[in-house]
Amino acid sequence: MAIGSDHTGFKLKAEISKFLKERKYLVTDVGTFTEESCDYPDIAYTVAKKVAANEVDFGVLIDATGIPSAITANKVKGIRAATCYNEFSAQSAREHNNANVLVVGAKSLDEESIKTIIDVFLKTEFGGGRHQRRLDKITEIEETQNKG
Template structure:
């Protein structure tokens, strides 16, 4: 039984191409969302990313009122799944529950990253298209460093592609 909830996602598109820096990696359009715990970090990242000339879709939340992380994890992941964003950023308290939610959508490879190594591996080995961060587990400068590594790391392919193909096969096998 599926219950429907009345949830309105207010999408706010942020364009600030006034920065002189250039985008070095293929990711140009980023969908970003957070629950109430990640709200401040989300806004810090929006400013940081727009200063680097990324096109950012702010999918909420728009304040610090209590809300449910699955709503925003789904909104970000759906934007990526539909090809309207090249990648997604989700911020909640620990990064774990939003990653679980995001990975329910076919084709989404969401990774909770907690340092630069995990970010690099998520991209180079797993071709992650959504990064999930914990607002209560990471500091602002660490988050920015993780984001920089993640955005500037490309997928290596090779043996890693073979493994991703197996994951896709499993995903299709259990698709309802």
Template sequence: MIGIGSDHGGFNLKTEIIKFLKEKGYEVKDFGTYSTESVDYPDFGQAVTEAVSEGECDKGIVICGTGIGISIAANKVKGIRAALCTDTYMARMSREHNNANILALGERVVGIGAALDIVETWLDTEFAGGRHQLRLDKIAQIEEKYRNK
């Protein structure tokens, strides 16, 4: 299952991505927001990332106006590797090398067509493992070191 959430700045793109994912046969859980009324992106980033972190969703997509704020918020949850991607190369590398479990997008930065290509590439790319896993292990050690500070 793919969890998805956005603030008001990402609402329209989120709606298009949900339609796209359902057409592709994915099960989707929408964590809001449900309109273009102003809301705070950390609330929706946290909802999606907690669902991924706790195993309720396999992967997540978070969207705000630029993707920056919601990706920062998403990366505060232990075990989350949120990648802000603006093209398909970044999407592929975020999965292949970084095993990103959250894709962050900016509605005001990428158009709908490019965003759908990014989503498709991100979902279709597998983690390469090997030397990349060693690097992810180091990231997890950093995360653990600063967990309670």
């Protein structure tokens, strides 16, 4: 799994990495590695590329709100990044949308809530069925928009 954050999520990223490693996940930290201001698109793009290239199964991104990193990651073909803010959104992101990148906000949620969200996200399987039909439509849009 690849994990990354901007400066806002730097401290939380260390705790989440530790949390994931304790659960036996192999974690690749792509940065940032200091609390100095940095640009979230650089980190989000790096995580998204690793997921899209199948170098890792999932990505986790942390910024202030979870919104800008999701926007960035979703520009990468094959990425379904979801900003999750509770257990239901995490479960739905995986079960209905087959999300492969989880994005959370360091200033939006406390650490324990984020850990719970991560647990739910990683334990939930994609439901397939009618949800696959909808994902196929999203993929078709993605293919059409990325031509040329």
